[in-house]
Amino acid sequence: MVTLEDYKGQTPAWCPGCGNHSILKVFKEALVELAIEPGTFVIVSGIGQAGKFPHYLRCNAFNGLHGRTLPVATGIKLSSHDMLVIAVAGDGDCYGEGGNHLIHAIRRNIGVKLFVHDNQIYGLTKGQASPTSIEGMKTKTQPFGVLSEPLNPLSLAVALDCSFVARAYAGDQEHLKFIIKEAIRHRGFSLVDILQPCVTFNKVNTYGWYQKRVYHIEEGYNERDRFVAFEKSLEWGEKIPLGIIYRNERPTFEERMPVIKDRPLIEQEFDFEEVKKRIDSTLGEFY
Amino acid sequence: MVTLEDYKGQTPAWCPGCGNHSILKVFKEALVELAIEPGTFVIVSGIGQAGKFPHYLRCNAFNGLHGRTLPVATGIKLSSHDMLVIAVAGDGDCYGEGGNHLIHAIRRNIGVKLFVHDNQIYGLTKGQASPTSIEGMKTKTQPFGVLSEPLNPLSLAVALDCSFVARAYAGDQEHLKFIIKEAIRHRGFSLVDILQPCVTFNKVNTYGWYQKRVYHIEEGYNERDRFVAFEKSLEWGEKIPLGIIYRNERPTFEERMPVIKDRPLIEQEFDFEEVKKRIDSTLGEFY
Amino acid sequence: MDYTIKIGGEAGQGIQTIGDTISKVFSRMGYHVFTHQDYESRVRGGHNFYQVRLSETMVTSSRTQVDILVALDKESIKRHERELGPEGIIVYDASSLKERHDKPHFLDVPFNELSLKAGGSPIMANMVAIGAILGMIGINGDVLHSIIKETMGNKGEAILKQNIDAFIAGRDYAKANCLRCSFFSAPSSKPKMLIDVNEAIGLGAIASGCKFYTAYPMTPSTGILNFFSSKAEEYGIVVEQAEDEISAINMALGASYAGVRSMTGTSGGGFCLMVEGISLAGMTEIPIVVALAQRPAPATGLPTRTEQADLFLALHAGHGEFPRVIFAPGDPEQAFYLTNKAFDLSNKYQIPVFILTDQYLSDSRWTYLGFDLDALTYRAYRLKGDERVPETYKRFAYTEDGVSPLAIPGKGKYIVVVDSDEHDEEGHIIEDGETRRLMVEKRLFKKLPFIKKEMESPRLYGSERPDIVVIGWGSTYGIIKEAVDELAKRHSIAMLHFSEVYPFPYYTEGFMEALKRAKLTICVEQNGTNQFARLLKAETGFDIPVKINRYDGRPFLLEELIEVLNGHIGRL
Amino acid sequence: MDYTIKIGGEAGQGIQTIGDTISKVFSRMGYHVFTHQDYESRVRGGHNFYQVRLSETMVTSSRTQVDILVALDKESIKRHERELGPEGIIVYDASSLKERHDKPHFLDVPFNELSLKAGGSPIMANMVAIGAILGMIGINGDVLHSIIKETMGNKGEAILKQNIDAFIAGRDYAKANCLRCSFFSAPSSKPKMLIDVNEAIGLGAIASGCKFYTAYPMTPSTGILNFFSSKAEEYGIVVEQAEDEISAINMALGASYAGVRSMTGTSGGGFCLMVEGISLAGMTEIPIVVALAQRPAPATGLPTRTEQADLFLALHAGHGEFPRVIFAPGDPEQAFYLTNKAFDLSNKYQIPVFILTDQYLSDSRWTYLGFDLDALTYRAYRLKGDERVPETYKRFAYTEDGVSPLAIPGKGKYIVVVDSDEHDEEGHIIEDGETRRLMVEKRLFKKLPFIKKEMESPRLYGSERPDIVVIGWGSTYGIIKEAVDELAKRHSIAMLHFSEVYPFPYYTEGFMEALKRAKLTICVEQNGTNQFARLLKAETGFDIPVKINRYDGRPFLLEELIEVLNGHIGRL
Numbered sequence A, B: 001m002v003t004l005e006d007y008k009g010q011t012p013a014w015c016p017g018c019g020n021h022s023i024l025k026v027f028k029e030a031l032v033e034l035a036i037e038p039g040t041f042v043i044v045s046g047i048g049q050a051g052k053f054p055h056y057l058r059c060n061a062f063n064g065l066h067g068r069t070l071p072v073a074t075g076i077k078l079s080s081h082d083m084l085v086i087a088v089a090g091d092g093d094c095y096g097e098g099g100n101h102l103i104h105a106i107r108r109n110i111g112v113k114l115f116v117h118d119n120q121i122y123g124l125t126k127g128q129a130s131p132t133s134i135e136g137m138k139t140k141t142q143p144f145g146v147l148s149e150p151l152n153p154l155s156l157a158v159a160l161d162c163s164f165v166a167r168a169y170a171g172d173q174e175h176l177k178f179i180i181k182e183a184i185r186h187r188g189f190s191l192v193d194i195l196q197p198c199v200t201f202n203k204v205n206t207y208g209w210y211q212k213r214v215y216h217i218e219e220g221y222n223e224r225d226r227f228v229a230f231e232k233s234l235e236w237g238e239k240i241p242l243g244i245i246y247r248n249e250r251p252t253f254e255e256r257m258p259v260i261k262d263r264p265l266i267e268q269e270f271d272f273e274e275v276k277k278r279i280d281s282t283l284g285e286f287y
Numbered sequence C, D: 001m002d003y004t005i006k007i008g009g010e011a012g013q014g015i016q017t018i019g020d021t022i023s024k025v026f027s028r029m030g031y032h033v034f035t036h037q038d039y040e041s042r043v044r045g046g047h048n049f050y051q052v053r054l055s056e057t058m059v060t061s062s063r064t065q066v067d068i069l070v071a072l073d074k075e076s077i078k079r080h081e082r083e084l085g086p087e088g089i090i091v092y093d094a095s096s097l098k099e100r101h102d103k104p105h106f107l108d109v110p111f112n113e114l115s116l117k118a119g120g121s122p123i124m125a126n127m128v129a130i131g132a133i134l135g136m137i138g139i140n141g142d143v144l145h146s147i148i149k150e151t152m153g154n155k156g157e158a159i160l161k162q163n164i165d166a167f168i169a170g171r172d173y174a175k176a177n178c179l180r181c182s183f184f185s186a187p188s189s190k191p192k193m194l195i196d197v198n199e200a201i202g203l204g205a206i207a208s209g210c211k212f213y214t215a216y217p218m219t220p221s222t223g224i225l226n227f228f229s230s231k232a233e234e235y236g237i238v239v240e241q242a243e244d245e246i247s248a249i250n251m252a253l254g255a256s257y258a259g260v261r262s263m264t265g266t267s268g269g270g271f272c273l274m275v276e277g278i279s280l281a282g283m284t285e286i287p288i289v290v291a292l293a294q295r296p297a298p299a300t301g302l303p304t305r306t307e308q309a310d311l312f313l314a315l316h317a318g319h320g321e322f323p324r325v326i327f328a329p330g331d332p333e334q335a336f337y338l339t340n341k342a343f344d345l346s347n348k349y350q351i352p353v354f355i356l357t358d359q360y361l362s363d364s365r366w367t368y369l370g371f372d373l374d375a376l377t378y379r380a381y382r383l384k385g386d387e388r389v390p391e392t393y394k395r396f397a398y399t400e401d402g403v404s405p406l407a408i409p410g411k412g413k414y415i416v417v418v419d420s421d422e423h424d425e426e427g428h429i430i431e432d433g434e435t436r437r438l439m440v441e442k443r444l445f446k447k448l449p450f451i452k453k454e455m456e457s458p459r460l461y462g463s464e465r466p467d468i469v470v471i472g473w474g475s476t477y478g479i480i481k482e483a484v485d486e487l488a489k490r491h492s493i494a495m496l497h498f499s500e501v502y503p504f505p506y507y508t509e510g511f512m513e514a515l516k517r518a519k520l521t522i523c524v525e526q527n528g529t530n531q532f533a534r535l536l537k538a539e540t541g542f543d544i545p546v547k548i549n550r551y552d553g554r555p556f557l558l559e560e561l562i563e564v565l566n567g568h569i570g571r572l
């Protein structure tokens, strides 16, 4: 039996009150409830406050470059696809620097579970606007306020037929846990955008701001209808829906990759002598 | 009066029959009909068959790196925003290598007009799959066929609230011309995805294939309704809609950037002596 | 008077406010100040410090020995007590630290209590601390009043008064209670300018006509982006935070092509992402200035620490062969003038120019009497307007010196065509070998000798015919200078400092002579593989026998460097 | 017998089919073959050529003088007639070129007409041309029958017969009409292997246990991706075309972290985009092999031409300091073994290893008797499975040689943590200077001497105590070798060829002696700035006085190089 103790990691270097603390707590609980052993899965992260996540629980971890979480996770998943591969990223990390990889990870439907700690700000670098920052928000590097329309990651994901699209909120722990578990259970690529208050730099999107707006998507919502999902994904402002926005059962990339269908790549032992024999016959093709 | 003669450029190095020839021809005609003088605008392109476009008509041209068309175009537009800035890209160029820039150019709504020569293949590099290649298409580098879902650039653009989204077809020249003109006339960022048969490498999406499927979007279609647009953007397969899918009048990035509101940056003369005086007073802040 | 004040504590405790404020007080009073910062890659917690050195004569480095340690947490005492000089004092608030020290070099100042009494909030406890520091040195703090007013002016009279009261409470408390305090303040003099290298680069760029700055945030280069942002409105500069560094450099190149002087700035990993764009600048001959603020690597490394290990990367960034210039200013003043020169050379020769700094330099502040604006250059190299540009204009026309006239697109009947492919004089793609050969010669071989002639020799400081030469580049300038000043009391010694790092100047005789006749030459670098020493060897054949390296992410401190240098000198 | 056949025409006319087919015929008949290609960055039109040299002895370069020119368009005659040797013949189809040449060295073969007569399509005109070439040399073409069958086997008997008929028609026509033809064919011998460097790299990688190849297409590296794709099913390799090069290297690093030997490949601009990922490999100590196929730059440059100008980029790619190995094979055989060594060293030392090739090498084919598979090495360096890895496993444990045991994540109770930040032995982020120092020492200083010991000395070929040494690296191997063979008839001369380019081997005495005692040393490079000569100087202090450079995107040809070398020798 796994217990929370088994997941003890380094002491978080986040600010007191940061939404990341709740996410970490709930995440560990979800893992325990799913009875996942620490050594059996991997968390890939980038650089940012969110990027530090895997250090704070006991797990296999690849804390890579800013923005490059998904390619690394894809490489791992393709190599060892019976292993649970989780990606944790910041909003700048994933929607800014790494935007291109998100698009293509969704296209592949690689079985990686992506959790974006979306604080609508660059936290670690001290408060610049992120792609999800609200229009008009002034920062030290946006002297005229943010001039671009914020990126809506959920609409983007629905548009690209992402196979699992959800929004959760760090301040709603029970619901967050439910979403984390669902995302992990989902076969294909899952994108969970977690609203995460940054108490230090984001003075607009505070706990209070979110609290006033978030609501659980109504019962009977058809998360399999892409048009309904698109409409729901656009809701933002006075009312912010939490829940599974969209879901489908497209085949995953690893299921479609013939050479790993039968066995994970990493389990396919390399028999040097045997391969040399086959190379010998391949060389025959060159005569 | 500008004539087609004024637009004479280098001789195209494209294959005979390539869809790019029609696009070039129609493009020149559109420019003539809009009475745009060759020296007054700029075309930015990347690398690929489409990337060669600006060499084939007389114009200011920045033929930059593969995938980096939009940042260059954005830099130019911000510097000289009363100048028409056109971007021409391939599908690999713009949706593969350059995917991240597309997302953020749309968010900015920078007044660049982007034409993607979408042949659903990598032409110049001899026939690898592109992000828009049809699932299952076998190539030399997709031995198992394309395993990913093709990117739908129009849905993506609608999801991101792109201010002008259209599809045209190289084989339907009159309509293409209409769309080119509309896109150029549009104030904000325009994305035109042009279906462009690659007669050499794409043996699936041929003239015949497109011809059978394309149709003009019906009269009365409400191109200002984002939900309608999303639905229309997803149509693909037996029926492929051509026309303006979506349009809005969001303010452009250059309109919002205060320092260039009154005058293009390039017109703001640099007066060295005057600036030195101001620097002198700025230095005062450091005492 | 040569005092070092160190403020230690957790991120978020206001260390920076205290450090910034007292530095400003000192510099405005006319003292010379040098500050440096040490902080972790986190926003709250951990252990940070801010070190301020003040003196009535010029100071350009940080010392190991601390005179006043302001300990905002227990950790600061644990870590830094041993750095205290014989007369040193540790100031702390026993009640908020929940620990009391009875040793004579401790001074308990009830920061919180005094600030509450002054009607203030916890932030104001910092004002009490500031008061205590100034009180200990015997500074009255009239200057502080105006500084508080300037920075808090818009917060209302009440807040202002609370702050000043808190300050006074701290000052008077310290004055009354620090019986052991033996500090004194030299008479104040003409106010000094207190500036850091990122501000100096920004100012230098603006003074050079830079109107476009785009970057993606990355420590320690973000300061430049912040500075440009803060001046965007006033100077009419387009400042844009790009979606990534690839976009940043390509946008900047687009702007430069369009006729606007532009710049970008970044650090290690971000610079890596710009490498292809730099090659594009090389091929299209578009002027561009790139600031590279180094930090310990590889990869994310130590994001808030210092290193000088990207010299070779800057030297070879970009595939293929094209000319470039690399500057590595040693202080904000050099940065100011070199940025100006960077823009001038970049536009004159249509090449990329890099300005290398590092975290140590980015987070240090220096004092100056002022900058000499008359030493700045501005020459407009662009062809402008229809009248001067013929319709047959060729962007890459072959010329004697390899530099082709650069016109602005969209302003006439001519066209401006640039291409990342190899191209002909008009800018159109070519395939033939002959044009290729000519273009390589134009772009690279013809320009190089002219560029080399623009480079200044390194600065030889100290003895004119030194027995010992200490060589450095970039940010080690200030520390080597002071070390040499100190060692010159007993030795024939000089510093040879390179701030114009590449290409090496033509007439190298001057400094080569000093190197060759010296009995001992020592190269000091903040890296593990002696990058500059290797470059010097490759360029001049001179092999510096002794190297001093530091690669733990921390800067050299004065006494430490002197000790190491003395060790080598002793073996002479 | 030493004939050069050149096929010229537009892209899309089937030049490559003709060239590939006749080379295959020759090599299977046991002749030695060397081919090289010259083509534009377009898919149809322009001017391309394919050059095939065949001989009964080993040939490793292309000659300037052409014996048979197959002109598929007028342009080919215009450009290449002058290259014809005294006995040379130009074969062309007067009716399809719409131009007739009556000079005696022209042979009009009605390709189209004969192919139509054979019931064929325009593609079969190429079969007629192939027939004509073989007919002229007096090769009957039984071998061709089987080759046609192998490549067209699935197209049905009718097509097959048409092709063979077309071939026979061409052959017989040429035999009957080429009265001036004085070519003869040496007796055929044991079939040779005909292979290019991209195939050799792919095979070498597969034989080394590489199971993961991801790349973004880019000429001239795409051949490697093609090869892996073609073998993916058979060898169970995951091959993925990434969305960009940044993704490619990060995916490959992910796979390698997960325990799978992985590789990526690219060219100039794509490599630039990988530079940050390379630094990540350096920091995380993840084994990775990267193939870098050079082409003329900067930027897009000449995408289908050749150059050796990315040596310094490869040497310094990535911010910060970490060890790396660079190989530059001179031919497919070296590429095969060096790729194997690349995987071994990369996994042994947990470092990035680069394999540098270029367009010339990528588009050349060479013949061999075979490769010796027993010369390959495979050592599994990974810890595998629960039983061998303790729960307290530390990814970056300090060790004597700096190499920490590498376990596979997800296979036990232990965890594998890697971090792009500076980290402790367990892989967790750190901030302190001491751990930083220890990690730099582990990662860099401790490993370096071991890695250096692995490097082989360069190959000294020719005279054992040469007066003249011609130095080269990478793809100039074949041409320098033949030039030296030729010049050795009159001079004491040798080639010194580096295929293991960096780090320089420890025991350099052997080749340094040859360099020092030579009267003349010459470095031959396909670049403008003597990158290798500068590296050699930096590493050994030896300054090669004479340099031969070519930077117009074209390879050296044999007679040309001999002439230039002779010029320098003459001045001795």
Ligand SMILES: Cc1ncc(C[n+]2csc(CCOP(=O)(O)OP(=O)(O)O)c2C)c(N)n1
Binding pocket: A047, A048, A049, A050, A051, A065, A066, A089, A090, A091, A092, A093, A094, A117, A119, A121, A122, A123, A124, A125, A130, C216, C217, C218, C219, C245, C269, C270, C273, C300
């Ligand atoms: C290539 C590169 N560019 C920039 C950085 C600097 N950097 C580190 S974290 C970060 C952004 C942090 O924002 P986000 O991803 O939203 O994460 P958060 O800290 O808010 O959780 C940046 C720009 C970097 N490490 N690497």
Ligand SMILES: Cc1ncc(C[n+]2csc(CCOP(=O)(O)OP(=O)(O)O)c2C)c(N)n1
Binding pocket: B047, B048, B049, B050, B051, B065, B066, B089, B090, B091, B092, B093, B094, B117, B119, B121, B122, B123, B124, B125, B130, D216, D217, D218, D219, D245, D269, D270, D273, D300
């Ligand atoms: C950084 C980089 N990677 C790869 C390439 C090679 N490359 C040139 S064009 C191209 C793709 C062409 O496809 P697309 O963009 O669809 O244009 P098309 O030729 O089909 O018009 C590629 C991969 C390059 N030039 N630069």
Ligand code: SF4
Binding pocket: A013, A014, A015, A017, A018, A019, A020, A049, A119, A123, A124, A197, A198, A199, A200, A201, C043, C044
């Ligand atoms: S800066 Fe913001 S995101 Fe970062 S730890 Fe603090 S509260 Fe959290």
Ligand code: SF4
Binding pocket: B013, B014, B015, B017, B018, B019, B020, B049, B119, B123, B124, B197, B198, B199, B200, B201, D043, D044
């Ligand atoms: S390869 Fe395709 S896209 Fe390229 S020119 Fe030929 S037909 Fe057009």
Ligand SMILES: [Mg+2]
Binding pocket: A048, A090, A091, A092, A117, A118, A119, A120, A121, A122, A123, A130
């Ligand atoms: Mg964030």
Ligand SMILES: [Mg+2]
Binding pocket: B048, B090, B091, B092, B117, B118, B119, B120, B121, B122, B123, B130
């Ligand atoms: Mg394409």
